[in-house]
Amino acid sequence: MTKQLTMEEQNKFKKKVTVNNPIVYIQMSVVILFTIIPFIYPSFRLMDVMAKILIFTIVVASFDLLLGYTGILSFAHGMFFGIGAYSVALILYYSSTPAWYHIVLAVIVSLLISIAIALIISFFSLRVKAIFFAMLTLALAEFAHILGVQWTGLTGGEDGISFVLPSIFNFNQSLGNLFNTQINGRLIVYYLILICTIVLFAGLLRFIRSPLGRVLKSIRENEQRTIALGYQTFGYQIYSIVFSAAIASLGGILFAMWLCYVNPDSVFHTAIMVNILLMVLIGGMGTLYGSIIGAGFLIITENWLPELLKAIAALTPDNLIVRSMADRWQLYFGILFVLVVIFFPKGVIGTTRSFLDQKQQKNKPLV
Amino acid sequence: MTMQTIALNTDKNRVKTGFGWAIGIGLFLLPLIWIDLVTYLTLTVAGISLGMLIFLIASGLTLIFGLMVVLNLAHSAFFAFGAYAGYTVLNLFNSLGWIETASLSAGILYLMLALCTAGGVGALLGVATEKLVIKKVYGDHLMQLLVTVGVAFVIVEILKIIWGVNDEVVPVPMGFQDSFIIYGVFVEYFRVIAIIIGVGVFAALQFLLKKTKIGIIVRAGVENREIVKTTGYNISLIFTSIFALGAALASIGGTMMAIFNQAVDPGMGDQFLIFALIVVIIGGMGSVTGSFVGAIIVGLSFNYVAFLVPKMALGVNFMIMAVILLIRPKGLFGKD
Numbered sequence: 001m002t003k004q005l006t007m008e009e010q011n012k013f014k015k016k017v018t019v020n021n022p023i024v025y026i027q028m029s030v031v032i033l034f035t036i037i038p039f040i041y042p043s044f045r046l047m048d049v050m051a052k053i054l055i056f057t058i059v060v061a062s063f064d065l066l067l068g069y070t071g072i073l074s075f076a077h078g079m080f081f082g083i084g085a086y087s088v089a090l091i092l093y094y095s096s097t098p099a100w101y102h103i104v105l106a107v108i109v110s111l112l113i114s115i116a117i118a119l120i121i122s123f124f125s126l127r128v129k130a131i132f133f134a135m136l137t138l139a140l141a142e143f144a145h146i147l148g149v150q151w152t153g154l155t156g157g158e159d160g161i162s163f164v165l166p167s168i169f170n171f172n173q174s175l176g177n178l179f180n181t182q183i184n185g186r187l188i189v190y191y192l193i194l195i196c197t198i199v200l201f202a203g204l205l206r207f208i209r210s211p212l213g214r215v216l217k218s219i220r221e222n223e224q225r226t227i228a229l230g231y232q233t234f235g236y237q238i239y240s241i242v243f244s245a246a247i248a249s250l251g252g253i254l255f256a257m258w259l260c261y262v263n264p265d266s267v268f269h270t271a272i273m274v275n276i277l278l279m280v281l282i283g284g285m286g287t288l289y290g291s292i293i294g295a296g297f298l299i300i301t302e303n304w305l306p307e308l309l310k311a312i313a314a315l316t317p318d319n320l321i322v323r324s325m326a327d328r329w330q331l332y333f334g335i336l337f338v339l340v341v342i343f344f345p346k347g348v349i350g351t352t353r354s355f356l357d358q359k360q361q362k363n364k365p366l367v
Numbered sequence: 368m369t370m371q372t373i374a375l376n377t378d379k380n381r382v383k384t385g386f387g388w389a390i391g392i393g394l395f396l397l398p399l400i401w402i403d404l405v406t407y408l409t410l411t412v413a414g415i416s417l418g419m420l421i422f423l424i425a426s427g428l429t430l431i432f433g434l435m436v437v438l439n440l441a442h443s444a445f446f447a448f449g450a451y452a453g454y455t456v457l458n459l460f461n462s463l464g465w466i467e468t469a470s471l472s473a474g475i476l477y478l479m480l481a482l483c484t485a486g487g488v489g490a491l492l493g494v495a496t497e498k499l500v501i502k503k504v505y506g507d508h509l510m511q512l513l514v515t516v517g518v519a520f521v522i523v524e525i526l527k528i529i530w531g532v533n534d535e536v537v538p539v540p541m542g543f544q545d546s547f548i549i550y551g552v553f554v555e556y557f558r559v560i561a562i563i564i565g566v567g568v569f570a571a572l573q574f575l576l577k578k579t580k581i582g583i584i585v586r587a588g589v590e591n592r593e594i595v596k597t598t599g600y601n602i603s604l605i606f607t608s609i610f611a612l613g614a615a616l617a618s619i620g621g622t623m624m625a626i627f628n629q630a631v632d633p634g635m636g637d638q639f640l641i642f643a644l645i646v647v648i649i650g651g652m653g654s655v656t657g658s659f660v661g662a663i664i665v666g667l668s669f670n671y672v673a674f675l676v677p678k679m680a681l682g683v684n685f686m687i688m689a690v691i692l693l694i695r696p697k698g699l700f701g702k703d
Binding site for chain 2: 134
């Protein structure tokens with residue numbers, strides 16, 4: 001009896017490994033690609049795109065935890081991102097001699113602020129209805145943007161703040177060459193972003209596979225049933241809101257460190273939130289891995305679409321309408337957004353998964 | 368025994384409601400401690416007129432939510448588009464040289480023309496949005512909410528293509544900038560017009576909802592859509608028309624706000640969407656009366672606080688919202 005069981009278990013284990021294998025390979029190759037890119041093709045622009053993809057992968061994955069796994073729509077995710085960015089910017093800007101511990105301080109401060117705000121929002125709105133949460137967070141996010149613009153004494157208003165990173169992160173500092181590539185602060189920050197992204201993403205994967213994550217999924221599927229099973233859904237929702245807010249603010253810190261500059265429009269604006277939403281939708285809600293695809297797609301198009309459009313517009317230089325259509329490249333993102341929601345609501349990963357499931361079911365012999 | 372309890376309960380409720388009103392009115396007299404009476408009255412008139420403008424946006428939002436359970440975030444875009452439409456009409460008259468010198472009565476005529484244009488444009492946008500986009504995702508509230516975000520983005524981008532990204536100055540008829548004085552209180556004519564339009568829209572909406580057959584169908588639709596469908600009414604037509612009405616109200620609000628601020632910019636919708644959301648949360652989702660009261664509360668408190676502590680003006684509205692959410696989580700007039 002016992003032997004049979006272990007056999008079964010062994011089989012199960014084997015099966016699991018073989019199923020997981022392609023995913024593990026893909027994971028490894030993506031990580032390796034991001035690691036070696038600065039050495040293979042040392043171009044600032046490419047590295048910039050890669051770093052932004054990494055940062056937004058984290059932000060989008062944490063948003064997916066909220067939207068896709070818990071079923072809560074929050075418009076304040078961009079605000080938490082901005083809180084992280086502004087806390088590191090302000091602390092480094094106002095400290096006379098920036099040192100590495102100022103970054104640690106910024107991490108602590110931004111985590112405290114965002115967790116406190118997340119707790120307050122969830123306390124006020126979750127008691128009532130999910131839609132209240134969306135409204136309240138939207139109003140709050142707009143408020144944060146206005147605060148960033150108008151509180152000129154602290155934030156510098158629309159001009160924003162530029163600052164210098166301390167010690168080894170300093171962009172102007174060179175630490176020698178490796179494989180024909182200059183090792184400077186920017187490269188070190190890039191690897192910091194890469195490491196943080198891998199750690200946080202692994203943390204998120206672990207989170208959704210934990211018993212806690214399962215409860216969150218069941219809340220999304222049917223809140224009443226989860227309550228009937230004896231779970232305090234309110235508490236679990238707060239967990240997920242606080243956790244995702246904390247990760248979003250960490251993403252904001254990385255973003256500010258990469259740019260060494262923040263202004264209200266770059267971190268608090270609604271357009272950021274729309275971008276995050278679009279990334280989640282393209283990748284697929286409730287898939288986590290979709291965040292890499294969504295962030296990658298959007299940031300790459302964001303970088304090269306304007307040039308493409310300008311090239312098209314250059315073909316007919318006299319046509320004013322074509323030129324202004326080419327200038328407003330965000331329009332195409334908006335149209336894409338609407339189309340994705342209507343025709344492609346599962347996103348890339350979700351659609352692929354359901355396609356694979358169908359195929360599997362077809363291959364199964366009918367018993 | 369039960370009769371007595373019921374009587375006692377209603378008595379208690381009445382006392383409670385009266386108490387609530389007393390506290391509410393008391394709170395709004397509170398600024399008198401720091402502000403002298405004349406300034407207070409001026410601020411009150413300004414606050415009520417601001418409230419009426421906010422009501423125009425919030426009423427559409429709450430109507431659409433009440434009937435269709437769609438939180439329409441494209442409302443901010445309708446608002447901005449309406450503002451630009453009204454601005455274009457006024458600019459056209461201005462290029463003919465009619466606006467700058469216009470007297471009050473002529474100004475009102477031009478205003479009506481601008482408002483009609485804005486309302487028409489808004490209604491068209493609303494119909495297009497509802498038919499082309501929102502209808503495709505019926506049944507999934509989250510997706511509807513998301514799709515309106517995308518629509519808002521698209522409309523604002525189209526607006527930028529048509530009118531450019533810069534702020535524009537809105538020509539305002541001379542007659543609107545004049546003011547008259549009662550008991551030492553300066554009252555601008557435009558503020559009075561804003562109040563009249565706001566109260567008029569409120570009265571018309573109440574009449575439409577409470578006294579006409581369409582209103583009965585709409586209210587029945589809010590209670591139970593399926594039953595209305597089975598009784599043979601074309602609910603989809605009603606949805607479209609309510610959506611168009613809400614969008615038209617937002618556009619009219621946009622034009623009014625453009626004249627009020629004497630400027631338009633592409634981002635103006637987002638700023639006033641906060642006010643509208645706060646008002647809808649305070650008043651209770653789906654209640655027109657609630658958003659009327661909520662809009663007055665927000666307009667007044669915004670003006671008083673902006674006079675006393677300018678930086679806190681928007682923050683106070685958030686605090687009011689938080690307090691009301693604590694006492695009545697469904698909003699002042701929200702149904703349980």
